[in-house]
Amino acid sequence: MPLPRDIKRVAPAVWELSQDHSPGMNVPARIYATEALLRNMEAVVFDQVANVAKLPGIQKYAFCMPDGHWGYGFPIGGVAAMRPDDGVISPGGIGFDINCGMRLVKTNLTYEDVQPRLKALVDRLFQRVPSGVGGASDLDVSKKEFRRLVEQGASWCVARGWGWPDDLDKTEESGCLRGADSGDVSDKAVSRGYQQVGTLGSGNHYLEIQVLKPENIFCKEYADALGLNIPHQVVVMFHCGSRGFGHQVATDYLQIFLKVMKSKYGLDVIDRELSCAPFRSQEGQAYFSAMKCAVNMAFANRQVILHRIREVFSEVFQKKAEDLGMQQIYDVAHNIAKLETHPVDGRDQELLVHRKGSTRAFGPGRAGLPDVYRKIGQPVIIGGSMETGSYLLTGVEGSAETFCSTAHGSGRTMSRHKARGLFQGRALLEQMRVKGIYVNTSSLQGLAEEAGAAYKNIDDVTDATEMAGISKRVARFIPVGNIKG
Amino acid sequence: MSFRYLDDIATADIAFLAQGPSLETLFQSAAEATVLVMVDNLKSIQPRCQRTVGFQADDVESLLFNFLQEIIYYKDAEQLLLVPDAIMIQTCPGGYDLKSVLRGEGIEPRRHHLIVDIKAVTMHLFRVTPNAQGWEALVVLDI
Numbered sequence: 001m002p003l004p005r006d007i008k009r010v011a012p013a014v015w016e017l018s019q020d021h022s023p024g025m026n027v028p029a030r031i032y033a034t035e036a037l038l039r040n041m042e043a044v045v046f047d048q049v050a051n052v053a054k055l056p057g058i059q060k061y062a063f064c065m066p067d068g069h070w071g072y073g074f075p076i077g078g079v080a081a082m083r084p085d086d087g088v089i090s091p092g093g094i095g096f097d098i099n100c101g102m103r104l105v106k107t108n109l110t111y112e113d114v115q116p117r118l119k120a121l122v123d124r125l126f127q128r129v130p131s132g133v134g135g136a137s138d139l140d141v142s143k144k145e146f147r148r149l150v151e152q153g154a155s156w157c158v159a160r161g162w163g164w165p166d167d168l169d170k171t172e173e174s175g176c177l178r179g180a181d182s183g184d185v186s187d188k189a190v191s192r193g194y195q196q197v198g199t200l201g202s203g204n205h206y207l208e209i210q211v212l213k214p215e216n217i218f219c220k221e222y223a224d225a226l227g228l229n230i231p232h233q234v235v236v237m238f239h240c241g242s243r244g245f246g247h248q249v250a251t252d253y254l255q256i257f258l259k260v261m262k263s264k265y266g267l268d269v270i271d272r273e274l275s276c277a278p279f280r281s282q283e284g285q286a287y288f289s290a291m292k293c294a295v296n297m298a299f300a301n302r303q304v305i306l307h308r309i310r311e312v313f314s315e316v317f318q319k320k321a322e323d324l325g326m327q328q329i330y331d332v333a334h335n336i337a338k339l340e341t342h343p344v345d346g347r348d349q350e351l352l353v354h355r356k357g358s359t360r361a362f363g364p365g366r367a368g369l370p371d372v373y374r375k376i377g378q379p380v381i382i383g384g385s386m387e388t389g390s391y392l393l394t395g396v397e398g399s400a401e402t403f404c405s406t407a408h409g410s411g412r413t414m415s416r417h418k419a420r421g422l423f424q425g426r427a428l429l430e431q432m433r434v435k436g437i438y439v440n441t442s443s444l445q446g447l448a449e450e451a452g453a454a455y456k457n458i459d460d461v462t463d464a465t466e467m468a469g470i471s472k473r474v475a476r477f478i479p480v481g482n483i484k485g
Numbered sequence: 486m487s488f489r490y491l492d493d494i495a496t497a498d499i500a501f502l503a504q505g506p507s508l509e510t511l512f513q514s515a516a517e518a519t520v521l522v523m524v525d526n527l528k529s530i531q532p533r534c535q536r537t538v539g540f541q542a543d544d545v546e547s548l549l550f551n552f553l554q555e556i557i558y559y560k561d562a563e564q565l566l567l568v569p570d571a572i573m574i575q576t577c578p579g580g581y582d583l584k585s586v587l588r589g590e591g592i593e594p595r596r597h598h599l600i601v602d603i604k605a606v607t608m609h610l611f612r613v614t615p616n617a618q619g620w621e622a623l624v625v626l627d628i
Contacts, residue, residue, distance in 0.1 A: 418492045
């Protein structure tokens with residue numbers, strides 16, 4: 001694709017569009033990518049990141065990560081930090097699937113242990129973790145109780161025995177954003193979500209059994225510190241978010257912001273998906289609170305799924321999950337906005353950091369990291385396509401320049417409709433079986449849309465984050481079992 | 486039904502262009518395009534239950550946006566696949582008034598060939614505009 005004529009390379013994997021690129025930009029835009037990845041980005045990505053740079057209160061740069069692609073308002077892979085006092089909050093900077101994120105759990109099993117029971121494991125996981133269109137949970141949660149759940153997050157689950165206290169320590173924000181008031185969410189949002197706790201969803205959401213081959217360890221010291229120390233060790237990774245609840249919260253507030261943005265606050269944006277409100281306004285604060293509820297729902301959702309995974313492994317291997325070494329490595333969001341402290345021009349400032357398709361990547365020593373990871377930095381889980389593989393990275397000091405943000409996945413390069421025309425679900429299933437990946441899916445057509453060729457190369461994306469100095473590669477996992485919603 | 490899916494818009498999601506000689510037929514086409522993102526054959530959805538929806542909106546865009554959101558809402562809240570059986574749109578003092586009967590049934594993965602879940606109707610490039618043949622709508626659905 002042709003690049004904007006005025007884009008400048010400022011470091012081997014960092015590109016800049018100055019404020020002169022487009023009228024109204026408050027800050028320059030920076031895109032983190034190798035030249036090959038940059039050239040593969042749709043032209044609209046450059047327009048979108050420039051539009052983000054026009055939002056009030058934005059600090060330093062509007063960023064786009066190496067897996068950036070066409071989003072709404074913000075590009076996917078977009079990061080923007082706003083001053084809370086005169087900046088805005090924008091649902092478009094977070095996405096409809098609030099706290100869509102990744103969770104990774106290890107086992108003490110090897111591929112040799114798992115291979116003979118792989119089909120049984122995948123099929124049982126497919127039964128216990130509902131997925132697909134409208135997939136509902138077998139958990140009986142009343143609407144009233146659900147309102148408590150969205151205020152308490154993953155701790156609501158652990159208090160009921162669906163998880164271990166250590167899981168909370170190894171979850172971003174300990175699995176609960178404080179200040180979530182369910183009074184700020186609509187009954188409609190609750191109705192869409194209360195039956196979906198512990199469900200995967202569909203699209204690019206998945207649950208995978210993966211293997212870590214010794215040759216795929218990039219840093220042995222860090223892998224050891226993360227509990228990855230057995231040759232051909234098996235791990236489980238999954239990707240999902242706040243389900244219908246979060247989608248409705250985003251939809252509700254997008255509509256509210258569109259009504260008041262110009263008439264009440266005099267804000268004008270170029271794309272309705274960039275609708276926003278001053279962070280300190282009544283509407284801004286109500287959305288922030290409702291968004292936190294959705295963040296907490298997603299943490300609880302992934303907590304229940306983790307519990308189901310432990311139950312299934314325990315059932316199939318006839319051992320307790322504790323004896324199977326099924327500790328959570330980490331859980332991290334990639335669609336979120338949070339108040340965080342970052343240095344700006346040498347002074348620490350509290351900023352509202354929007355990450356849409358971008359993962360927080362705290363470097364070593366940062367407050368907010370569990371003690372076990374204080375020395376190595378925050379684990380960053382990067383999900384690849386179902387055919388290729390996924391990565392575990394850690395945050396590094398250099399990520400301070402992106403407000404501690406990095407990539408989140410491989411990023412699509414082909415539309416779903418086109419992928420459905422090019423790939424056949426059943427053939428793909430067979431191809432993956434030949435490669436040693438056993439898949440159970442609720443939809444063959446949905447599977448075709450997720451073919452590996454529809455995505456960027458995950459190796460290129462993680463390579464770019466390392467080249468740009470915003471994260472460090474630790475390990476690459478290859479899939480052997482996959483549940484696709 | 487009159488719609489086509491668009492390949493070159495919103496890589497990670499699904500976009501469609503729907504048309505109709507009247508607002509009612511446009512809304513019918515847009516609703517069918519939306520449901521066909523989730524299930525591959527409308528004929529597989531039996532009219533076993535119905536839900537009535539009715540609301541007003543300032544303009545035709547908000548009217549279509551809210552209408553499609555209702556279909557997505559019932560898919561999550563009641564696990565129902567619904568398609569409009571009747572749509573009535575009238576102008577009213579505040580803008581437009583819509584009443585519709587949606588018919589369908591509970592999701593049955595073994596009988597309905599399900600494809601992919603829709604998270605939301607987005608405002609990205611969203612438009613409802615009159616054209617020489619009647620009306621046209623561009624819709625991008627978040628997947």
